Amino acid sequence: MKKKSVIIIGAGIAGLSAGCYAQMNGFCTRIFEMHTRPGGLCTSWHRNGYNINGGVHVLVGCAKPSEFYQVWTELGALQGRRFESYEDYICFEGTDGRSVTLYSDIDKLEEHLLAVAPEDCALITEFINGVRRCLGFNPPILKAPELYGPIEGLRVLLKIIPHLGFFRKWFKVSMREFSTRFQSPLLRELFADIWFPETPVYFFMMSLSMLHQKTSGYPLGGSFEFSKSIERRYRDLGGQCRYESRVSKILVEKKRAVGIKLEDGTEHRADYVISAADGHTTIFKMLEGKFLNKKIRRLYEKYPVFPPLIYISLGLKQTFDLGLGNSTGVYFPVKEPLVIAGEKMTRMGIRIHNFDPSAAPPGKTLVKILIPSNMAYWEPFIRDRRRYQAEKEYILDRVVSMIDQRFPGLADMIEMRDMTTPLTYVRYTGNWQGSHQGWMITSKTGLYHLKNMLPHLKNFFMAGHWVFVGGGVPSAALSGRNVVQFLCKQHKIPFVTTVP
Ligand SMILES: Cc1cc2nc3c(=O)[nH]c(=O)nc-3n(C[C@H](O)[C@H](O)[C@H](O)COP(=O)(O)OP(=O)(O)OC[C@H]3O[C@@H](n4cnc5c(N)ncnc54)[C@H](O)[C@@H]3O)c2cc1C
Structure with missing residues (x-):
């Protein structure tokens, strides 16, 4: 019997997970990813010899008895990898x-x-x-x-x-x-x-x-290596990944998803389409807002999302630690409140993961600072590259001087400065409002249950942190796994998994 084909949009953790489980269950899958590499938000990048881990810092399920341990093992994400608790x-x-x-x-x-x-x-x-x-x-x-x-x-x-x-x-x-x-x-x-x-x-x-x-920990080597190991598992299972392939439209015939159209105009057909890309883009752009109900519309109008981030990395030309025992981070009050990207800051948090030898060249240190920001502030900079660069330099200078007040002399040790803004996340991952983790859980909003399917649209599923309130990589991986369980149910075949 001919295998059923599945197109998956996005090679983030959710898309890779959906791909792996679909391959394990006999489907023939292709992933279309707009970026040049896998991982989506779960990534790291190199700058002047430093390895900046721009994604997971705390991976839930890196050890037993967490049930996520089984998921990560099936995805080949833990084998040969060390985690620091x-x-x-x-x-x-x-x-x-x-x-x-x-x-x-x-x-x-x-x-x-x-x-x-x-x-x-x-x-x-x-x-x-x-x-x-x-x-x-x-x-x-x-x-x-x-x-x-x-x-x-x-x-x-x-x-x-x-x-x-x-x-x-x-x-x-x-x-x-x-x-x-x-x-x-x-x-x-x-x-x-x-x-x-x-x-x-x-x-x-x-x-x-x-x-x-110790069931959660830091992935040594950084998040990109972690994502790459899942991509490797996907390819070993026979899956195909196409990069630099931005999907502009999901093709629908008789209320059934039948394929995708890429930005370059080419069309690709399959029996099923799974979108593991940004939720807002999927629903309102790729599907033109045609498959909605009140609940989904309200969600995108009202529900809070995790804010986008400013992520600053500083490379120090010498060894350095915080001098606070085993603490890898410190959260300290700043001497004078400062406005960064329109937000008043009264505290600053910095982290140093000296336990990861890949983070900095020998004898050097990587310092990281995460600052929640907001998209509205950054949007006007899209049209003005020079102003954008100047704003980044201004923020870097201010942040460095704030840290130097707490750790005198640190400013003179800096040989590398790197900064991502909410616009960076939108550019590289397409996440709505630049959010770094999708829907936020708050005590007021409650635990919202989201479905992996859209009303009146057959042969289509969604995976990723936009269908799992609270987000994070475990949810992304689990949502990809869940979607394949639905697929198997529709085909009346048992859902099976393997461990490499
Ligand atoms: C700085 C930072 C720290 C974090 N720390 C943690 C942590 O410690 N623990 C934790 O669990 N989580 C953490 N997270 C959150 C976690 O990384 C995300 O929740 C998770 O990676 C989301 O995975 P995803 O696959 O759902 O989405 P994404 O990673 O956004 O993947 C979506 C993919 O779809 C692609 N795509 C989008 N549009 C298109 C299109 N039109 N065509 C083709 N491809 C498209 C994107 O390029 C991307 O590769 C962190 C995130 C950040 C940014």
Whole structure:
């Protein structure tokens, strides 16, 4: 029997994952990617001998017992790759001159928080108990929830039920709101500023529990090598990847996706189309907004997205560390508040991953700074390259001088400066509003369930962080896997996986 053909748009983690699983299940697939390389947002690039990891810094599921471990292993992403687990995740410095360290070890963290803020003993204990509670919880992810039969569904529900009350309680509380419960000014600052303030405390607890269990870690060698290993797996499974092939349109006949049209005018046909490219472009441009319902429209009008980033990398011509024990990062208040790209900054975070030998040439150091930004500020610069360059230089100068105040002498060590803006992310990945992770989860918006299919359009699926609230590489990989489970269901074949 002739194999069913599938066209996949985008060679980010979601597209590569969909490609791998479709190949494992007997489909004949081609990926069309607009960029010259795989990975999408999960990437790194070289500058003057430095390897800038512009993607994953914390990979969930790099070790057992996380169920994501199985997914990454099937995708060939872990084999032969080392991950560094964080000892002391970050040091947070308060405006009162005191500091607090987020240790990965929960017992050490508890002891430390109690020493820093004994007046908040009850709240700290409640919080740490929450982190401990997450330790034993491994949500079942290996089957798309829509595909559970009644008995299987019940079994999963029984597994989840003991965790449900706890989840509900801490999902409703945002980091900002939680911060106000502390008496200690330092812990108030910590919880308000360390993450996006509207994130539910639940996810902070989950993240700390993963750091403790060492089921999340930093991919040594950088994100591009990580993505490349999945692309290699895809090719080994017989998949084909075409680069520099921007899709402009999804071809639809009788409400059925039948192929794609590239920007160069060529058309390519297949039995199925999976878009693992940006959600907004897919729905409103490639499909011209013809396959929508109120829920999807409202989502794109109202739902918050993770902000785009300014990502600054500084190459230092000598070895350097933060002088803060095992902390790979520090978050410190700036002496004078500064406006960067229209946003007032009162703090700055820097990270140094000295444990990754690929990051900098021997004897040198790579420093990274991430600053949330906004697209509206950057849009006018699209038409004025010179102004854009000047703005980047201005921001770099200001940021360097702020860091130099905290680490005197650092400015003189700099031999390489690199900066990406929200426009860079749009140019290279097409992500809507330059978002670095798709839809944001907040305690107000709740956990929105998105479908991989669009109303009234057959033979078409979507994968990637635009169909998985909260985003990130694990969600992207999982959504590609889920989509192939739907494909298998439609063809009445069992979904199978292999491990290389
Ligand atoms: C600085 C940074 C740090 C991050 N840190 C983490 C982290 O620590 N942990 C974590 O889990 N996540 C992290 N993320 C988020 C994570 O990288 C993304 O959520 C994930 O990679 C999204 O994968 P995706 O495949 O859904 O989308 P994308 O990576 O956006 O892939 C989409 C692909 O489609 C292609 N494409 C778009 N339009 C077209 C078109 N018209 N034709 C053809 N191809 C097209 C794009 O070029 C791209 O390759 C980080 C992101 C950034 C930027």
